[in-house]
Amino acid sequence: MGMTHIVDRRLNGKNKSAVNRERFLRRYRHHIKRAVSDAVQKRSITDIERGEKVSIPSRDIEEPIFHHGQGGKREVVHPGNQEFVAGDTIPKPEGGGGQGSGQGQASPDGEGMDEFAFQITQEEFLDFLFDDLELPNLARKKLKDTEAFKYIRSGFSTEGVPAKLDVVRSLRGAHARRLGLGGARKKKIRDLEKQLEALKTAPEDLDPAFSHEDQIQVLEEEIARLKANVRRIPFIDEIDLRYRQHVKKPQPATSAVMFCLMDVSGSMTQMHKDIAKRFFILLYLFLKKNYKKIEVVFIRHHTSAKEVDEEEFFYSRETGGTIVSSALKLMHKIIESRYSPAEWNIYAAQASDGDNWNDDSPVCGKILADNILPLVQYFAYVEITPQDHQMLWYEYEKIQEQFPQSFALQQIADPGEIYPVFRQLFERKAA
Amino acid sequence: MTNLMDRPNSPESDQPRAREPISTGSEWTFELIQKYDDEIAKCAAEFGLDTYPNQIEVISAEQMMDAYSSVGMPVGYHHWSFGKQFLSTSKGYQRGQMGLAYEIVINSNPCIAYLMEENTLPMQALVIAHASYGHNSFFKGNYLFRTWTDASAIIDYLVFARHYVAECEERYGVDAVEEILDSCHALMNYGVDRYKRPAPISASEEMRRQKEREEYQQRRINDLWRTIPKLDEDDDPVRRRKRYPEEPQENILYFIEKNAPLLETWQREIIRIVRKLGQYFYPQRQTQVMNEGWATFWHYTLLHRMYDKGLVTDGFMLEFLQSHSAVVYQPPFNSPWYSGINPYTLGFSIFTDLRRICENPTDEDREWFPDIAGSDWLETLHFAMKNFKDESFIQQFLSPKVMRDLKLFAIQNDDQEDVYRVTAIHDDPGYRDLREKLARQYNLSYREPNIQVWNVDVRGDRSLTLRHIPVDRVPLGKETDEVLRHVHRLWGFDVHLESVNDGTVVEDHHCPPREIEED
Numbered sequence: 001m002g003m004t005h006i007v008d009r010r011l012n013g014k015n016k017s018a019v020n021r022e023r024f025l026r027r028y029r030h031h032i033k034r035a036v037s038d039a040v041q042k043r044s045i046t047d048i049e050r051g052e053k054v055s056i057p058s059r060d061i062e063e064p065i066f067h068h069g070q071g072g073k074r075e076v077v078h079p080g081n082q083e084f085v086a087g088d089t090i091p092k093p094e095g096g097g098g099q100g101s102g103q104g105q106a107s108p109d110g111e112g113m114d115e116f117a118f119q120i121t122q123e124e125f126l127d128f129l130f131d132d133l134e135l136p137n138l139a140r141k142k143l144k145d146t147e148a149f150k151y152i153r154s155g156f157s158t159e160g161v162p163a164k165l166d167v168v169r170s171l172r173g174a175h176a177r178r179l180g181l182g183g184a185r186k187k188k189i190r191d192l193e194k195q196l197e198a199l200k201t202a203p204e205d206l207d208p209a210f211s212h213e214d215q216i217q218v219l220e221e222e223i224a225r226l227k228a229n230v231r232r233i234p235f236i237d238e239i240d241l242r243y244r245q246h247v248k249k250p251q252p253a254t255s256a257v258m259f260c261l262m263d264v265s266g267s268m269t270q271m272h273k274d275i276a277k278r279f280f281i282l283l284y285l286f287l288k289k290n291y292k293k294i295e296v297v298f299i300r301h302h303t304s305a306k307e308v309d310e311e312e313f314f315y316s317r318e319t320g321g322t323i324v325s326s327a328l329k330l331m332h333k334i335i336e337s338r339y340s341p342a343e344w345n346i347y348a349a350q351a352s353d354g355d356n357w358n359d360d361s362p363v364c365g366k367i368l369a370d371n372i373l374p375l376v377q378y379f380a381y382v383e384i385t386p387q388d389h390q391m392l393w394y395e396y397e398k399i400q401e402q403f404p405q406s407f408a409l410q411q412i413a414d415p416g417e418i419y420p421v422f423r424q425l426f427e428r429k430a431a
Numbered sequence: 432m433t434n435l436m437d438r439p440n441s442p443e444s445d446q447p448r449a450r451e452p453i454s455t456g457s458e459w460t461f462e463l464i465q466k467y468d469d470e471i472a473k474c475a476a477e478f479g480l481d482t483y484p485n486q487i488e489v490i491s492a493e494q495m496m497d498a499y500s501s502v503g504m505p506v507g508y509h510h511w512s513f514g515k516q517f518l519s520t521s522k523g524y525q526r527g528q529m530g531l532a533y534e535i536v537i538n539s540n541p542c543i544a545y546l547m548e549e550n551t552l553p554m555q556a557l558v559i560a561h562a563s564y565g566h567n568s569f570f571k572g573n574y575l576f577r578t579w580t581d582a583s584a585i586i587d588y589l590v591f592a593r594h595y596v597a598e599c600e601e602r603y604g605v606d607a608v609e610e611i612l613d614s615c616h617a618l619m620n621y622g623v624d625r626y627k628r629p630a631p632i633s634a635s636e637e638m639r640r641q642k643e644r645e646e647y648q649q650r651r652i653n654d655l656w657r658t659i660p661k662l663d664e665d666d667d668p669v670r671r672r673k674r675y676p677e678e679p680q681e682n683i684l685y686f687i688e689k690n691a692p693l694l695e696t697w698q699r700e701i702i703r704i705v706r707k708l709g710q711y712f713y714p715q716r717q718t719q720v721m722n723e724g725w726a727t728f729w730h731y732t733l734l735h736r737m738y739d740k741g742l743v744t745d746g747f748m749l750e751f752l753q754s755h756s757a758v759v760y761q762p763p764f765n766s767p768w769y770s771g772i773n774p775y776t777l778g779f780s781i782f783t784d785l786r787r788i789c790e791n792p793t794d795e796d797r798e799w800f801p802d803i804a805g806s807d808w809l810e811t812l813h814f815a816m817k818n819f820k821d822e823s824f825i826q827q828f829l830s831p832k833v834m835r836d837l838k839l840f841a842i843q844n845d846d847q848e849d850v851y852r853v854t855a856i857h858d859d860p861g862y863r864d865l866r867e868k869l870a871r872q873y874n875l876s877y878r879e880p881n882i883q884v885w886n887v888d889v890r891g892d893r894s895l896t897l898r899h900i901p902v903d904r905v906p907l908g909k910e911t912d913e914v915l916r917h918v919h920r921l922w923g924f925d926v927h928l929e930s931v932n933d934g935t936v937v938e939d940h941h942c943p944p945r946e947i948e949e950d
Contacts, residue, residue, distance in 0.1 A: 003484040004468045004563065005541065006461060010490060010548055016497040017517040024514030027609070063512055064617055064913035066880050072905030073845040077869040079772060080763020081840040081856055089850035090842075118518040 025124065029131075031056045032120065036128040037419050051122045055115040130286050130426075151246040160243025174240035182230045189226050192219050256291040256377075257339045258284060259348035261327045265302040266319040267355050272384045275415055276351035277314050279382055282422045283349050291345065297334060301327035307334065324356045324392060325363040332371045346376040354383045354390045361395040368396075373403050380425050381409040450741040457750070459552040464489075467556045468563070474736040475564040479809055480729065482567040483582060484541040487559065495547050496520045498535050505537055506589040508596035508704075510612055536562035538570045538715070540582035553750040556743070560733040565726030572817045573721070575714035585711060592704045599697050611698050614917035615684065615705035620716075620879055622684035622709035679883040679898060683918070684709070686884045692893060693923035702921070717820040717875055724778015725816050731755060731779070761837060772869075780833045781824070785812055788830060795831060821873035829866045831857070841868045846904075880907055882928070894925035899938075901930050906938055915942040 025032060035054040120128070156169060196219045199212060260280045262273070287294050298313035299305055305326040308316075331348065339346060356364070373379060381396055383389070389411075396409050410421045453466050468487065475482070490498070500517035501507040537543040544562035546555050570576050600608045615622075680686045687694075688702040715722070734751055737743045743751075761776040762768040785803070788796045789811050792804035803811055815828055840856040841864070855861035855868065871877050885898035895918070899907060907930065919926045919942040930938035 003541075004465075004472065005484070005486045006464055006468070007486065007488045008461065009488045009494065012490075012494070016494070017500050017514065019509045020500065020511065020514035021517055022514070023509055023511040023605075023609075024518065026605075027511045061515060062910065062913070063613070064910035064917070065620060066882055066911065066914050067908040068880055069906045069908040069911075071846045072901065073843065073847075073903040074905060075841050075843045075854060075868050077772070077839050077841045077865065077872060078764035078769075079761050079776075079837045079839055080765065080769075081838040082763075082765075084840050084853045084856055086853055086856050086858070086861055088853040090853070091850050116515070116519070118522055 025120070028056055028061065029128070031060065033128050033131060036125060039125075051120050052125045053117055053119055055117040058114045058116050061116050126285060126289060129282075130289060150249055152249050153244065154247045155245050156242045157245040158239070158241065158243070160245070164243045164245075166242045166244050169242040170236070170240050173242060174236040177237065177240060178233055178235070181233050185226050185230050189223055189230070192223050192226070195219060196223070254291055255293040255295070255343065256287050256345040256347060257295045257297060258287055259297045259299060259331050259334075259346070260313065261299045261301070261331065261348060261350040261352075262313065263302070263322055263324065263327075263352035263355065264300045264316070264318045265322040265355065266317075267322070267353050272351075272353055273314055275384050275412055275418060276382070278415065278418050279351060279412070279422060280349055282419065283347065283380070286422075286426065287347060295339075297331075299327050299330055299334075301330075305330040321357060322352075322355045323360050324352065325360050325367055328364055328367040328372060332367065332375075335372075335375055341375045348372070348376055348379045350379070350381045351384060352381075352392070353385045354387075354393055356390065356392040358391045361391040364392065365395040365399055368399050368407070369402060373399070373406055376406060379407050381407075382421065383409065383411045384413075385411065386413040450744070452744045452747070453742050454552065455744055455746075457551040457553065457746075459550070459555050461489075463552060464546070464555055464559070467552075468559055470737060470740075470742050471556065471560050471564060471733055474733045474740075475560075475568075475729070477736070478729075478732070479813070480564050480568040481571055482542065482564060483539075483571050485563040485567065486541040486543045487546060487563060488543060489546045489548055491548050492524070495535070495545060496524060498545055504589055504708075505539070505543060505586065506593055508593045508612075509600075510616075511609065512616065534558045534562045536566045537585075538566075538576065538580060538582055538711075539585050542567040542570065542582070551750065553743075553747045554754060556734065556737075556747075557730050557751055557754060561726045561730035564733060565729035566722060568729070569718075569722050569725045569816060572813070573714070573718060573820075574818055575718060575820055579714050580711050588707065592708070595700065595704065599701065603697065608701070610920065611701050612705065614920045615702055617914045617917040618684050618687075618921075619705055619709040619712075621882065622682060622706035623713045624682045624685070625875075674886040675889050676884060676887075679885055681881075681883045682706075683882070683884055683897070687918075687921045690887065691922050694921065698921075714820075717822070717873075720774040720778040720781075720821045720873065721816065721819065721824050722778070723775045724780075724782050727755075727758060727775050727779040728782040728812075731783075763838070776837070777825075777833075780836060781828050781830070782812060782815070784830050784833050785815060785828055787832075799830060800828075822870050822875075825873060826866065826870035829869065831862045834862060834865055839865055839869065841865055877902060880905075885929075892925060893923075894927060895922045897926070897928045899928060899930040901932050901937065904932065904937075906930065907940070911940050912942065912944070915940050918942065 032054050036052060039052045156166060196216060199216055199219070202212070258280075262268070262276050264273075284294070284296065296310075298308050298310060300308055300313055300318075301322070301324065302318045302320050303323045303326065307330065327350070335341070335346060368379070383393055393409070393411075396407075400407050400409055408425050410425055412418055412421050453470065454463050464487065468485070496517060498505070499520050500513050507513060535545045542563065544558065544567075546558055550558070570580075570582060576582075596608060596612075676686070684702055684706045688699050688706065691699075694702075734743070734748070738748050759773070759776045759779050761773045762770075786808045788800055788804055789806050789808035792800075796804045815824065819827060834857040838857055840861075841854045843852040843854045845852075855864040857865065880899055881902070882897050882899045884895070886896045888894045888896075897918070907928075911928065915926055915928055926942045928940040929936045
């Protein structure tokens, strides 16, 4: 026979189903989004960055077809008879609908069969988590921000400094020029030399009027003239020189810094901080999707502000009163010294229970409006309190009216609201 | 486990030969696969197996999952349902619940069979024998496949379908195409004329005709609706009562493709594509027992033949037989593993017993199978493979011995009674009855509700009425209303479904649903 063709397909790529899988996720994006947002609320903060198991009610993904239901009269042949003989009767179980039609499936692993469960990857998880969200003012920053530059190669030029001379390219140009200028003459020289050779070996006296001697002399003179010409072609000429050219290209900043500002005064309980932390983490993940490099600055404050590391930020407790402006002042100082807005996209999230010394709130508003908001992409304030607002909130509301593009404030009363509030803050605005 | 000595007789001498096995290890290489295939092919030729040329593709487990998810189509259009299939396949595989498909074989010419790279050499040989010679010869020989499918055209057709669907997605959007496909899939099993001989699928023909259809089809449909006389012009009560279509139509998808008033041309074309795929799978749905039984019989017989020739080792046979026993294991009805009759077991048992009846008939066999007992077994098996489908195959060839071996019995469940009744068992008075009941179980119209296009209200609201003829009072399932919603999407006007038993409507469904009258 020998008709069999054996093919190794293993290298053909395995993702033939990728599109179909994507279609499935697309179709059930609402289910998945819900599962993702539930997961965010249930998960511990540290393991937010992994995939997630998603369950969809089976009836929602059924592909219905016509089939038989229960009831009527049905006969089924089974294997493995032990003691039955024809005519035997077996009582039906109490209240049972009788035997199934073979449609029902037993669950192989105890997982309910009315759930279709599958795994999505971490990347898909984040995509669904931040679907429809966008960083405010991202585009604006890119266009406006022309202070950061990068030099990039952009071809070659005939002028430049010696340090940028491209030797290979220059010599190649010289070679081409020499060929171009000398080629025809060299060919002519070769032709004349052939004639000369022929003349020297040919027998004498074919044309007494123009003797061999004369002819040889004419040819030799011509050859000498041409050779001198060729010799005068310079090995390298100024017009051969090529310099690498670089142009200055405005570089959109790809780094971001995120300021986390939190009130740690006595009124902030661990529960408050936990909510704040989750909010900060969401913001961090979201920024990470958009920027290559992110730095995080933690500023905590009570009556005075301090830059701290993450551990101290979330877990140490302080007592005493609250002066919010201290944190804003420190933030401004840090921006000035370390994060030039030309190179950094600056985001800030401030969490507080709304408590502040009343005299301080107008100061906060002024620092924000005059010093901070002109420098940052977005400043989000979340007030973690189920109670009525205090002075600070009303001050911030005025700021929002003034800076609707770059300032937003929201209130969170319990952990379940973190994600919805986060979504509200970063919702894609209709263009 | 099957005893090594209990092997089928070889057509040549029974003299044991010197063992010169092709290989002794269990690791496979491409060379070894080639060698094994050569030898299996020689054995298959000895038994007269007529096959399409083979193409054997070695793939990874992930690729096997891909193949699995596309319901055995090597090229498919994109659809979420295949993604769903993929997700559940890969989940099952990762948890180790599922021994991955150890074979997938495509009814095409050349016949494509997949080998998974993880398999050991004996497994690869088993799959080659099973798929590339067993299934392959079945595809080429069985009358249903010969009638309904064109193995040489299917791949091209699938490519055509994939491109067409992709083009529609680009033009009309993924959602619009997905909707149509969803609805067509719901009716895929109702896209075949069981009693008419179809034109085999051909890709080039389809492409050529697609343009023509585009031009003429719409006009034809417009004509159908335009030439309907207005009510007041036609008062003849006989004609007014005449139904359209005059005869019930079982091919619902075809009827919709040709008659739905509002569909766009591309939507009709997509219906056609799903219909053609339904047609392609139609023979497989009716020959599962035979097809698997035939392939299993041949992997068993061919590999034993290899053993007789001394080409494989005892170790090879032990591993092979272990897999074989797992494949043909039939859990009894009261086992937690029981999920109906294993088609591999049933088919393998019938073919094996058929050979026995030919070679070593008993008095019982002579009484039950007078034409077959003592006949040439190869000829008889080939005849059985070529000319039957599951229902008729069981009706014709299920022997009392197989019924006894499998200890078959029939249970009747009547919702009007308080008890189940054992109606027949594997004994003299029961054999015929039992065989008939089992055969009926494989009759498609018994497995699936019999639903046909009954009438279109061409003069009135253009509603479409489907009619269900219940068998033994078995009602329609829970998903019926869902399916009807799909019919409604395709038809574009109201859709009704009536179950009619002896002239009375016993059950009815409507889309959009009839409002329940307020009391």
